Amino acid sequence: xxxxxxxxxxxxxxxxxxxxxxxxxxxxxxxxxxxxxxxxxxxxxxxxxxxxxxxxxxxxxxxxxxxxxxxxxxxxxxxxxxxxxxxxxxxxxxxxxxxxxxxxxxxxxxxxxxxxxxxxxxxxxxxxxxxxxxxxxxxxxxxxxxxxxxxxxxxxxxxxxxxxxxxxxxxxxxxxxxxxxxxxxxxxxxxxxxxxxxxxxxxxxxxxxxxxxxxxxxxxxxxxxxxxxxxxxxxxxxxxxxxxxxxxxxxxxxxxxxxxxxxxxxxxxxxxxxxxxxxxxxxxxxxxxxxxxxxxxxxxxxxxxxxxxxxxxxxxxxxxxxxxxxxxxxxxxxxxxxxxxxxxxxxxxxxxxxxxxxxxxxxxxxxxxxxxxxxxxxxxxxxxxxxxxxxxxxxxxxxxxxxxxxxxxxxxxxxxxxxxxxxxxxxxxxxxxxxxxxxxxxxxxxxxxxxxxxxxxxxxxxxxxxxxxxxxxxxxxxxxxxxxxxxxxxxxxxxxxxxxxxxxxxxxxxxxxxxxxxxxxxxxxxxxxxxxxxxxxxxxxxxxxxxxxxxxxxxxxxxxxxxxxxxxxxxxxxxxxxxxxxxxxxxxxxxxxxxxxxxxxxxxxxxxxxxxxxxxxxxxxxxxxxxxxxxxxxxxxxxxxxxxxxxxxxxxxxxxxxxxxxxxxxxxxxxxxxxxxxxxxxxxxxxxxxxxxxxxxxxxxxxxxxxxxxxxxxxxxxxxxxxxxxxxxxxxxxxxxxxxxxxxxxxxxxxxxxxxxxxxxxxxxxxxxxxxxxxxxxxxx
Amino acid sequence: xxxxxxxxxxxxxxxxxxxxxxxxxxxxxxxxxxxxxxxxxxxxxxxxxxxxxxxxxxxxxxxxxxxxxxxxxxxxxxxxxxxxxxxxxxxxxxxxxxxxxxxxxxxxxxxxxxxxxxxxxxxxxxxxxxxxxxxxxxxxxxxxxxxxxxxxxxxxxxxxxxxxxxxxxxxxxxxxxxxxxxxxxxxxxxxxxxxxxxxxxxxxxx
Numbered sequence: 001x002x003x004x005x006x007x008x009x010x011x012x013x014x015x016x017x018x019x020x021x022x023x024x025x026x027x028x029x030x031x032x033x034x035x036x037x038x039x040x041x042x043x044x045x046x047x048x049x050x051x052x053x054x055x056x057x058x059x060x061x062x063x064x065x066x067x068x069x070x071x072x073x074x075x076x077x078x079x080x081x082x083x084x085x086x087x088x089x090x091x092x093x094x095x096x097x098x099x100x101x102x103x104x105x106x107x108x109x110x111x112x113x114x115x116x117x118x119x120x121x122x123x124x125x126x127x128x129x130x131x132x133x134x135x136x137x138x139x140x141x142x143x144x145x146x147x148x149x150x151x152x153x154x155x156x157x158x159x160x161x162x163x164x165x166x167x168x169x170x171x172x173x174x175x176x177x178x179x180x181x182x183x184x185x186x187x188x189x190x191x192x193x194x195x196x197x198x199x200x201x202x203x204x205x206x207x208x209x210x211x212x213x214x215x216x217x218x219x220x221x222x223x224x225x226x227x228x229x230x231x232x233x234x235x236x237x238x239x240x241x242x243x244x245x246x247x248x249x250x251x252x253x254x255x256x257x258x259x260x261x262x263x264x265x266x267x268x269x270x271x272x273x274x275x276x277x278x279x280x281x282x283x284x285x286x287x288x289x290x291x292x293x294x295x296x297x298x299x300x301x302x303x304x305x306x307x308x309x310x311x312x313x314x315x316x317x318x319x320x321x322x323x324x325x326x327x328x329x330x331x332x333x334x335x336x337x338x339x340x341x342x343x344x345x346x347x348x349x350x351x352x353x354x355x356x357x358x359x360x361x362x363x364x365x366x367x368x369x370x371x372x373x374x375x376x377x378x379x380x381x382x383x384x385x386x387x388x389x390x391x392x393x394x395x396x397x398x399x400x401x402x403x404x405x406x407x408x409x410x411x412x413x414x415x416x417x418x419x420x421x422x423x424x425x426x427x428x429x430x431x432x433x434x435x436x437x438x439x440x441x442x443x444x445x446x447x448x449x450x451x452x453x454x455x456x457x458x459x460x461x462x463x464x465x466x467x468x469x470x471x472x473x474x475x476x477x478x479x480x481x482x483x484x485x486x487x488x489x490x491x492x493x494x495x496x497x498x499x500x501x502x503x504x505x506x507x508x509x510x511x512x513x514x515x516x517x518x519x520x521x522x523x524x525x526x527x528x529x530x531x532x533x534x535x536x537x538x539x540x541x542x543x544x545x546x547x548x549x550x551x552x553x554x555x556x557x558x559x560x561x562x563x564x565x566x567x568x569x570x571x572x573x574x575x576x577x578x579x580x581x582x583x584x585x586x587x588x589x590x591x592x593x594x595x596x597x598x599x600x601x602x603x604x605x606x607x608x609x610x611x612x613x614x615x616x617x618x619x620x621x622x623x624x625x626x627x628x629x630x631x632x633x634x635x636x637x638x639x640x641x642x643x644x645x646x647x648x649x650x651x652x653x654x655x656x657x658x659x660x661x662x663x664x665x666x667x668x669x670x671x672x673x674x675x676x677x678x679x680x681x682x683x684x685x686x687x688x689x690x691x692x693x694x695x696x697x698x699x700x701x702x703x704x705x706x707x708x709x710x711x712x713x714x715x716x717x718x719x720x721x722x723x724x725x726x727x728x729x730x731x732x733x734x735x736x737x738x739x740x741x742x743x744x745x746x747x748x749x750x751x752x753x754x755x756x757x758x759x760x761x762x763x764x765x766x767x768x769x770x771x772x773x774x775x776x777x778x779x780x781x
Numbered sequence: 782x783x784x785x786x787x788x789x790x791x792x793x794x795x796x797x798x799x800x801x802x803x804x805x806x807x808x809x810x811x812x813x814x815x816x817x818x819x820x821x822x823x824x825x826x827x828x829x830x831x832x833x834x835x836x837x838x839x840x841x842x843x844x845x846x847x848x849x850x851x852x853x854x855x856x857x858x859x860x861x862x863x864x865x866x867x868x869x870x871x872x873x874x875x876x877x878x879x880x881x882x883x884x885x886x887x888x889x890x891x892x893x894x895x896x897x898x899x900x901x902x903x904x905x906x907x908x909x910x911x912x913x914x915x916x917x918x919x920x921x922x923x924x925x926x927x928x929x930x931x932x933x934x935x936x937x938x939x940x941x942x943x944x945x946x947x948x949x950x951x952x953x954x955x956x957x958x959x960x961x962x963x964x965x966x967x968x969x970x971x972x973x974x975x976x977x978x979x980x981x982x983x984x985x986x987x
Binding site: 043044045110130138286289290691692693695696697698699700702703 | 862864866867869893895896900901
């Protein structure tokens with residue numbers, strides 16, 4: 001099928017609303033009689049709760065209620081597990097400890113909620129928070145991953161023998177044998193630290209229990225409205241149809257909003273039912289730094305074995321993963337790391353051993369990249385070091401190890417984040433890398449420009465880093481497509497949206513099938529009253545999983561349209577085409593009928609619907625992929641560093657993405673730009689500093705630096721398309737791709753810039769200060 | 782956070798000891814302090830109202846004096862909390878007579894800071910608190926001089942402690958070299974709380 005609409009650079013359907021302030025965000029929801037919530041949170045990272053005195057807060061005028069864990073009675077329960085526990089197997093350890101709605105016995109991270117105050121206004125609620133007297137006995141906090149596992153360490157969870165949350169070892173081939181026959185073995189310790197997702201919109205929940213209709217409506221900044229609805233119904237003793245969860249426009253998800261059942265997410269609806277009043281809670285930025293999940297903290301001891309010609313014989317990596325105070329998200333992140341440690345390379349011998357550690361820090365759940373960036377950082381660092389040791393060009397050593405195109409689907413014989421076998425579905429890696437190399441002008445830069453600039457005393461470096469991204473995993477998503485009586489098309493999916501452009505990409509998929517104008521396709525996402533089957537927005541799966549469900553439903557509607565139009569136009573279906581909102585004869589376009597007329601005819605007010613048919617032009621379909629679709633890409637960059645201030649000026653930034661079928665290049669580029677910005681933060685600016693006893697030392701945007709427009713380069717985006725074989729659209733995800741390789745690319749390019757200083761970067765994120773320190777350490781050695 | 786330092790007072794050791802163990806005197810050295818009272822043997826409670834910039838509220842502290850060897854040394858353990866967070870610490874203060882009318886005070890302490898103070902005020906805490914200690918000790922020194930003179934003359938010598946504003950301005954000048962921005966005032970406010978508790982730690986109170 002030649003594509004008419006898919007692949008077109010179309011402006012976003014949602015932008016007029018967003019740009020003119022007409023889009024509904026959670027904080028826009030105003031309901032008469034609404035009360036406001038504020039939380040009492042712990043200043044300590046680890047402390048025993050000895051007592052709470054809320055009497056003064058309750059007496060403050062305007063305060064309606066104050067709730068503590070005790071006040072919740074039997075409704076106080078830890079949150080549900082978000083992903084299945086790993087299969088029970090030898091060597092697999094997993095201790096599930098989930099976040100609690102309010103602290104009952106012990107505070108396990110700074111910012112954990114202890115009590116909630118409900119008042120006539122947020123101002124009063126905040127003042128009343130100060131009236132609550134909390135008696136805490138501080139305990140020594142577990143901050144360092146290695147110390148946390150040592151005997152005698154304080155325990156985050158007193159009922160466990162140690163702070164080990166999980167342990168998993170995966171093996172492929174025989175690493176030891178590979179090492180024995182290697183010409184070169186490189187072993188390094190690599191440390192990656194925590195960052196925040198720092199979405200522009202913080203979290204927020206508005207809950208409205210209506211006593212008369214016995215229904216609960218919740219507006220929530222969640223990436224997973226359907227699981228939230230189902231979970232709320234179960235926990236609150238309601239039928240699912242009594243609960244409607246709406247995830248309206250959301251100012252960025254990036255993963256942390258996926259983690260369903262944050263304490264506040266459960267409490268606010270619970271309070272609304274208790275008080276029979278609408279309740280609003282909007283997280284402030286400081287709360288976000290303490291109470292919204294974070295990611296990336298890992299310590300790796302990695303070892304790579306190579307032959308003299310730069311072929312990787314094997315890889316071994318033993319690492320610690322920081323899960324924070326609880327582990328509701330199971331092993332998703334460390335498994336993602338394991339699955340990306342081999343990157344796009346054909347590595348036959350592999351051992352990876354992960355220990356997940358409880359710490360007295362904010363919970364860790366996936367943040368855009370979700371463990372993948374760490375895996376890619378490790379393998380790319382090791383290859384850079386190997387290339388130097390062996391005197392092989394850094395592109396060449398990678399080319400020699402890429403999985404060849406005829407090896408797909410490529411089975412890694414380890415398990416992925418869903419405990420299914422890791423299979424890379426398809427790919428043709430070298431053309432992508434080659435294109436990036438050409439776009440950045442690698443050969444010319446290394447041969448002519450760099451020597452010339454270096455001769456002028458300028459500190460310029462180049463990097464080129466390939467990566468894979470597992471995307472589009474199951475279990476499933478679904479959608480319902482309806483042609484309305486006005487000829488416009490209504491699509492409902494449970495899939496939540498947080499700025500990815502779904503109102504346009506999904507509309508293009510529908511328009512392609514039904515010959516409609518993209519702006520005539522109206523998409524509703526994330527409202528359980530419209531569609532209530534689905535899981536959530538994660539793992540770069542929107543276009544792949546929800547997109548294919550929408551595609552399938554649109555195809556079904558197309559069949560209904562053709563059948564009905566064929567009958568009315570007295571023409572065989574194969575001679576009809578759908579275009580411009582009409583069904584017409586392909587060779588006699590003046591003979592046609594509009595989708596609007598067909599929709600009316602398909603839903604008659606008199607007569608009888610034919611047996612075996614359904615009224616209307618509507619269909620519902622689901623898509624559940626057996627394997628994910630693994631995307632591939634390469635980023636390249638040329639940077640210049642001011643050797644005195646260590647500030648970086650990115651001269652060129654190139655990305656070449658192979659995410660299969662491109663639905664809309666404009667939106668794809670937007671996703672890449674956003675991802676790169678996040679990656680630049682992860683590489684050079686964004687690090688959460690934890691001080692003694694678990695205090696976060698940079699809990700504001702004055703001290704926690706996110707890249708701004710001045711740190712962002714102009715990004716040149718190239719595309720290569722290798723269609724995914726296991727879904728009809730041939731699409732692969734791209735939502736996280738922009739962020740994944742950036743830290744590895746920065747390390748490579750910075751080392752290249754300081755080629756004569758023997759610099760080896762074994763940590764992320766860096767910062768101008770840290771780079772200065774590293775260079776001076778090198779100097780003093 | 783580790784804080785250590787020394788200060789030389791113009792007065793004999795016994796007088797310095799007496800002064801630093803006198804809550805009435807200390808209150809004047811720490812403008813904003815509302816009360817400082819004995820609640821048990823060698824145990825004190827104090828309150829300080831802070832209302833500058835966005836950080837407002839009453840900060841309350843508790844102090845324990847132990848290992849007391851008058852007029853030489855003591856160990857102080859303090860804890861304080863309020864809207865801006867908490868400060869806990871222990872410190873050792875030593876007084877060494879240096880000649881007839883000079884006393885060297887050395888202090889060394891370890892302070893833990895948490896909550897908003899740590900999360901938002903971090904980058905200025907170190908510099909500003911050190912400056913405020915210096916200023917506070919300077920005020921104390923003036924008080925000691927006044928007392929020494931009063932003893933010598935057997936009559937009262939007027940001593941006027943600085944106002945809250947004067948104190949903050951002096952610190953700001955010290956830190957910023959006279960270039961005081963509106964933003965800095967906020968940081969100073971944060972640091973003022975730290976210093977209140979820090980000084981509780983480092984100085985003896987009676």
